[in-house]
Structures are given as C-alpha cells and as structure tokens.
Amino acid sequence: MSDTEGLPPGADPDKASVARMYDAMLGGQHNFGIDREAVAAFTAIDPQVRTLARANRAFLGRAVRFLVEAGVRQFIDLGSGIPTQGNVHEVAQAASPGARVVYVDNDPVAVAHSASLLADNPDADIVDADIRRPADILSSPQVRKLIDFEQPVAVLMITILHFVTPEENPAAIVAAFRDAVPEDSWLAMSHATNQDRPDTAAAVGQLYRSRATSPVTARSHAEILDLFAGFDLAEPGLVHVPLWRPDPEDRIPDNPSEYWVYAGVGRKNR
Numbered sequence: 001m002s003d004t005e006g007l008p009p010g011a012d013p014d015k016a017s018v019a020r021m022y023d024a025m026l027g028g029q030h031n032f033g034i035d036r037e038a039v040a041a042f043t044a045i046d047p048q049v050r051t052l053a054r055a056n057r058a059f060l061g062r063a064v065r066f067l068v069e070a071g072v073r074q075f076i077d078l079g080s081g082i083p084t085q086g087n088v089h090e091v092a093q094a095a096s097p098g099a100r101v102v103y104v105d106n107d108p109v110a111v112a113h114s115a116s117l118l119a120d121n122p123d124a125d126i127v128d129a130d131i132r133r134p135a136d137i138l139s140s141p142q143v144r145k146l147i148d149f150e151q152p153v154a155v156l157m158i159t160i161l162h163f164v165t166p167e168e169n170p171a172a173i174v175a176a177f178r179d180a181v182p183e184d185s186w187l188a189m190s191h192a193t194n195q196d197r198p199d200t201a202a203a204v205g206q207l208y209r210s211r212a213t214s215p216v217t218a219r220s221h222a223e224i225l226d227l228f229a230g231f232d233l234a235e236p237g238l239v240h241v242p243l244w245r246p247d248p249e250d251r252i253p254d255n256p257s258e259y260w261v262y263a264g265v266g267r268k269n270r
Contacts, residue, residue: 016212018163019107023082025053030082030109038211045203052259055242056190059263060158061086062245063188066234066265068095072154072186074147075101076177078131079160082110083117088156089124098123100146104137106130107213131160132168134176152184159261161227162192163214171227178230178268187231188265190241194218196257224262231266238264 016038020031080103092099101124114126125142164170194201201218208216240256241263
C-alpha cells in the first residue's frame, strides 16, 4: 500500500497538510511522505524549523499553565492540530482536574486522532470546523456542552492566524470569539512574522502556497499586535516565542529574532 493510500476521506493526496507538517516537525508519526517532503523543503529554507516548532509547542504549555493559575478552567483551542505530547487538556487537567477543553480543526487526520484520544475523557472533545466560520464553532454541540460562557474562557490561536489571508479578515475572526466570551476571558496567540527575516518569511510563504493546503501570511509585530484588539496583554507583552515567560530551566537564545514567531497572552478588556 502506498503512503497516500493511508490518507483518510477528505484529505488531499496532492497537498501537504498544515496539521500533518507540524506533526512531522515535532517528530510525530501521523504524517505522510508528502508532508515530510514539504518539511524537508521548509528545512532547506530555515534549518532550525524543528527547533522553532518545539519552541512554539513549549509556549503553548507555558501559556496554558499561566491561564490555569489565572483562574481559567475552560479552553477553546483553534487549529489544534494532531495530538502530540503536551496537549492542552493534558496540561490543563494536570494543573486543575476537571478543566474543560474543546479542540477545533478541519484536518481529517487531526480530527480522527483527536476523537480517538478523547473518547474516554468527558471534559474534552473535538469539533470538525474551520476557524474562518466562528459561528459554526460557537454553536457546535461540543462547545455548547463543555463551555459555560458565564465563566472565563481561554481562546487559543497558536500558529493558526497566519494561515488566514487578509481577505479572510483575521481581525474579524478574533473579534467574533472575543465578543462571545465574558469578562476575565483570555486570548493566547502565536503568529509568524515577516519583520525579522523577511526573505525567509517570503520563501516559506511561497512554499506553503505551492505545496500545502493553506497559504501563509506572515505579519509585522504591529499587525499581530492589532489582532489583540480588546485584550490587555500580560507581561512581557508580544515577544519572540522563546521569550514569553520562559521556565527557569529554559535556554534563552542569543538571538531571539531567529525564532520568527511572536507570542502573547491577553485578558479581555473590562
């Protein structure tokens, strides 16, 4: 059986999947030859792409722990991808048993593996949906069952909005979720930038346009900051991903701008 014969229904055998590429970058097993070929091309552009992916994943864990400490017990993880080590429900429920998590993705492999992983977890579920349609997500049975919109909610947009083009209006997507959650809710975001390494960002954008299911739109620090409209950023603000509240044992890179992803966490304005 060929590699692509293992693709589930709905998957495009001629395009690398954003979710499966990220799984390959993190050393996961739920990816295919077409995804690994795209990651190899990505690595030729930026040899530290796997290091960057791990740094982004580590930020997710730190952000979730920070949010639990801030009193959040409900999470909506948009563009959650394929389950791997340090999933949101694992981190949140380890810190606060009973924390509730709704994952959202539209990649068939990500949805299938998430559903299998969460089958015995009453406090976590997966929605097969596209973040470009917030109303579909917010009205889904999974969200209605697990998320209480009278209590604080953390919306996670981890390396997902740079797959939303300007024409698809990422600010409106953020606003839809912001307006749906109550006071004391939070937004955690990481986003690729074209500010520090514009040539790299342009080459990666071309790679995703030609090989993957979604194009990449890297944005400037100011443009990413604008996406936090209606949220007050927690310290240290919007910074390169390894600089956001690193753990004591974390190594701080000599040149953080080599990690061309910004990260931040903000509380909804009162």
